[in-house]
Amino acid sequence: MTITSLPFIAFLLVLFAVFYIFPVRHRWLVLLAGSIYFYVAAGAMKFLPFIVYTTFVVWICARAIGKLYEQQDVKLAEEGLDRKEKKQIKEEYKKKAKKYLLLALVLCIGFLGFVKFGKYFVEYANQIAAWSGSGRRFSAEWILFPLGVSYYTFSTVGYILDVYWKRYDYEKNFFRFFLYSIYFPHIMQGPISRYNLLGQELKKELRYNGDRIVSGMQLMLWGFFKKLVIADRLNLFCSTVFDGTERSGFVFAVAMVFDAFQIYTDFSGYTDVVRGVSQIFGVELEKNFNHPFFSKTVPEYWRRWHMTLGGWFKDYVYYPCTISGFMKELNKKTKKSMSERGSRFITVVIPVFLTWVLTGLWHGTGSTYVAWGVYYSTLITISVAFHPEFEMINKKLKINTESQGFRIFQMVRTFCCFMGGRLLTTPGSLQNTGMVIKNLIFNFDITPLVNRQLFELGMTEKDFLLIAGCLVVLWCVSMMQERFSVREKLAQQNIVIRWIVVYAAIFSIIIFGIYGPGYDASAFIYTQY
Secondary structure (H helix, E strand, O other), X not given: OOOOOHHHHHHHHHXXXXXXXXXXXXXXXXXXXXXXXXXXXXXXHHHHHHHHHHHHHHHHHHHHXXXXXXXXXXXXXXXXXXXXXHHHHHHHHHHHHHHHHHHXXXXXXXXXXXXXXXXXXXXXXXXXXXXXXXXXXXXXXXXXXXXXXXXXXXXXXXXXXXXXXXXXXXXXXXXXXXXHHHXXXXXXXXXXXXXXXXXXXXXXXXXXXXXXXXXXXXXXXXXXXXXXXXXXXHHHHHHHHOOOOOOOHHHHHHHHHHHHHHHHHHHHHHHHHHHHHHHHOOOOOOOOOOOHHHOOOHHHHHHHOOHHHHHHHHHHHHHHHHOOHHHHHHHXXXXXXXXXXXXXXXXXXXXXXXHHHHHHHHHOOOHHHHXXXXXXXXXXXXXXXXXXHHHHHHHHOOOOOOOHHHHHHHHHHXXXXXXXXXXXXXXXXXXXXXXXXXXXXXXXXXXXXXXOHHHXXXXXXXXXXXXXXXXHHHHHHHHHHHHOOXXXXXXXXXXXXHHHHHHHHHHHHHHHOOOOOOOOOOOOHHXXX
């Protein structure tokens, strides 16, 4: 069962009815039962023990850390302690808490690493087995990849790190914490929610609110439109073009543009649907996209795209790395041996490269994703480190950086950088990427457009016209959303206008959505991560 299927709609209707029948104080239990059912229905019972394992390990270790800090506070409250004794008490309990933190990280991050990278060690395991004479053979197919494992692992690991850093108190009720971990709208593709936000949302009195329910349903319709009408139609073309076959560079260029819009409408469409679903039950999920194609720089782009993942890596990888003892010591040494600028450059490069290589490995395990991480770390380092030089060049060339034309140039440049990153992963291998680049440079032939072969690659001419219209609608709505809340503005209109918009969305999805045997309209791209 996936969120674009009819069984999901039926599940949602039943859960909605049961949810609002139950007393307010017990509604979180309905969400817990519904989330468990959804997870089992979506991924089969075999995946449930893994999420229970991760959730329990983090909960019990965070609970132990929290209790240690409570004991520490009792000790510190004793009379007659001087500053040195208080410092010793803090260091003692911090050391004990760190053991529980490391235990949770090893058990949870270690498990995530095993399911993502274990297949690369199967052959070594077989060689060891052969050397030992056991005769046993292992297979990569034995390694299960639980649904949503990257998302719930990052959410729960972020929680225990926050408890360890005393950002907020630990959760005493395991089932409350399990609901946060398995909450069905965000379990498959995020957002990667923080416990101080989603956990507290799930503790509120979840009361009926008609306006909120209507608003949530409108957001769901917009998400279904982006997914079923735009993303799935573009996928027909992109999957056909990027199949490893040599084609005209012009065809690849069109596919690169379409691929960028496909992944955006696919992932942001999913996010809109689940945020709308969650709003129906009175729970606000974090925003995950903020119109990234309006970004003027690559760093800004990644502050607008998959915002919760970027925020997670910033808070739990980048910042800890920049303030670590190693970086402080390196900063001191480089200041002595090179200029202030050179020292700052070195101390910026290392955290950025570490963060982006890990981000690449989160997305995938092959060399293409390592290259993807290096690509973005290089672009971001250049953007940050050489910002003064870029400003100086603009002044010397007398470029008006405040003009609308320059802003459009920046957005096009950033979009091209994003397409370059997608080009490293979409073709499936670096060898195929090289083939695409070769054809883009040496075989940019528009003959497929002239002889109309372009319209035989998964999409007809009518599909191209429909996509053009849909992208115009997407751009217009995005422009409006940059300025105001479209749903709030729609709520202010009279009932005729409101229902015209709603019916237009519904019939657009029904008429123009991609369905049919052999096509998996539910296969969201980011589910695989």
